[in-house]
Every structure is written in C-alpha cells, then in structure tokens.
Amino acid sequence: MLTQRTDTVFDFWSTIGQIGQLRDENDRLRKEVAGLRQQNAEFGRAETENVTMRAQLKYAQANPQFTLLPASVVGKDLHGLDDYVEIDRGTLDGVLPQMTVVSPDGYLVGRILNAAERRARVLIVTNPSSSVAAVIANADGQAEDVADGRVHGKLRMRNIPQNAKVKVGEDVLTSGLGGNFPRASRSVSWPL
Numbered sequence: 536m537l538t539q540r541t542d543t544v545f546d547f548w549s550t551i552g553q554i555g556q557l558r559d560e561n562d563r564l565r566k567e568v569a570g571l572r573q574q575n576a577e578f579g580r581a582e583t584e585n586v587t588m589r590a591q592l593k594y595a596q597a598n599p600q601f602t603l604l605p606a607s608v609v610g611k612d613l614h615g616l617d618d619y620v621e622i623d624r625g626t627l628d629g630v631l632p633q634m635t636v637v638s639p640d641g642y643l644v645g646r647i648l649n650a651a652e653r654r655a656r657v658l659i660v661t662n663p664s665s666s667v668a669a670v671i672a673n674a675d676g677q678a679e680d681v682a683d684g685r686v687h688g689k690l691r692m693r694n695i696p697q698n699a700k701v702k703v704g705e706d707v708l709t710s711g712l713g714g715n716f717p718r719a720s721r722s723v724s725w726p727l
Contacts, residue, residue, distance in 0.1 A: 587639045588605075588639075590639040590640040591603070591605055591639040591640075593640070594637070594639065594640055594641040597641075598641070601717070604624055604628060604629070604630070605639075606622040606623055606624040606636075606655075607622065607623045608620045608621070608622055608623075609621050609622060609623045609654065610654075618658070618659040618661055618662035618663075618665075618684070618688070619645075619648065619656050619657060619658055619659060619662070620644075620656075620657050620659065621654050621655065621656050621657070622636070622654065622655050622657060623653065623654065624653075624654075624655055625650045625651050625652045625653045625654050625655050626650050626651065626652050626655075627652045627653060630647055630650045630655045631647065631650060632646075632647050632648065632649055632650060633646055633647060634646060634647040635716050635717060636657045643660050643667070643709055643716060644657060644659065644660065645657045645658045645659040645660045645662070645665065646658055646660075646665075646716070659684070659688075660682075660684060660690065661684045661685065661688045661689060661690055662684045663683075663684050663685060663686060664684065665683075665684040666681050666682065666683045666684065667681070667682050667690075667709055667713075667716050668681055668682075668709065668710045668711070668712035668713040668716070669681065669682040669690075669692060669707050669708065669709060669710055670707070670708050670709075670710040671692075671695070671699070671701050671705050671706070671707055671708075672706075672708065673700070673701070673702070673705055677699075678692075678695045678696060678699035678701055679710055679712070680692040680693065680694045680695050681694070681713075682707060690707070692707070
C-alpha cells in the first residue's frame with residue numbers, strides 16, 4: 536500500500552516535470568515557427584525581386600535603343616488626388632524632368648515631373664493633367680489620338696475617327712508623336 540502511494544506521488548511530480556518540459560518545448564517551437572515565418576517572408580520578397588529583375592532584363596534586352604535605369608517606388612500620393620509616385624533615383628543618377636518612366640516589363644508609367652539629388656517625382660500617365668500621343672493598331676487599321684489622363688486611374692481617347700474599328704480591350708501604344716514619350720516597341724493595355 537505504501538508503494539502505491541509513493542508511486543502516485545512520484546507520478547504526480549513526474550507529470551509536473553513533463554508539463555514544464557512541454558512548456559519549454561512549446562516555447563522553443565513557437566520561436567522556431569516565428570523564425571520560419573520571417574524567413575518565408577524574406578524568401579517571398581527575394582522571389583518578387585527576382586521576378587522584377589528578370590522582367591527588367593528581358594525588357595532591356597528587347598529594347599537596346601533605350602538607356603534604362605532601375606528604380607524603386609519609395610513614396611506615393613496617399614490621398615489619390617495627384618496621381619504621382621516618388622522613386623529612389625534622382626539627378627545624381629542622371630534623372631531629369633520629362634524623362635519617360637516605364638514599369639519593369641515596359642508598360643508606360645508616366646514621366647519625371649521634378650527631380651532632387653536622390654529622388655524624383657513621377658507624374659502618372661493617368662493623372663488628369665497628363666496626356667500622351669497614342670495609337671491603336673489592329674488588323675483593321677490604325678487610329679491615332681491623344682490619350683488624356685482621367686480621375687480614378689483611367690485614360691480617355693476622345694477623337695478616334697468614327698470609321699476606325701476599335702474593340703474594347705485592344706492595346707493602346709505610345710505613338711512617339713509630340714516628343715514626350717518614345718514610340719512603343721510593345722503593346723501597352725489601358726482601359727479606354
């Protein structure tokens with residue numbers, strides 16, 4: 536009978552010890568999970584950066600006529616009123632007002648509005664004060680017009696000839712007329 540009681544007391548203290556070990560192991564596993572989550576997030580950022588750099592390289596190789604300078608967006612209009620972004624390149628990098636800005640895969644973003652030594656403000660092409668000479672080319676011909684920026688991130692082409700056969704979803708390209716933006720060597724889709 537004494538053996539049973541000592542076994543019960545021993546089991547009780549053994550269970551208490553196991554609870555402490557389980558808590559320690561649980562804490563260790565929580566820290567390990569947190570570290571793995573952070574590592575996974577870092578891998579995700581690296582993968583995104585890798586995809587962006589591959590797109591930049593592909594565009595640069597397809598368009599050797601352009602001098603390209605990679606940049607990152609470091610600020611943007613938080614109120615949605617001015618339609619601009621700021622990039623981490625400036626006059627020290629050779630960035631000047633009126634230069635064209637494209638996305639890593641070659642889509643027109645806008646033009647440099649002003650530049651400081653290490654930053655530049657980009658006027659987004661959809662800004663209501665922005666416009667670009669554009670062309671819609673398809674098997675039925677070509678329609679040229681000016682694409683004007685509109686509120687809520689849209690572009691509008693108002694003077695497309697009535698005989699032009701334009702379909703929703705067709706690509707709109709910069710025409711190179713007007714001198715603000717170079718002629719597109721690839722298609723750029725914009726909602727009309």
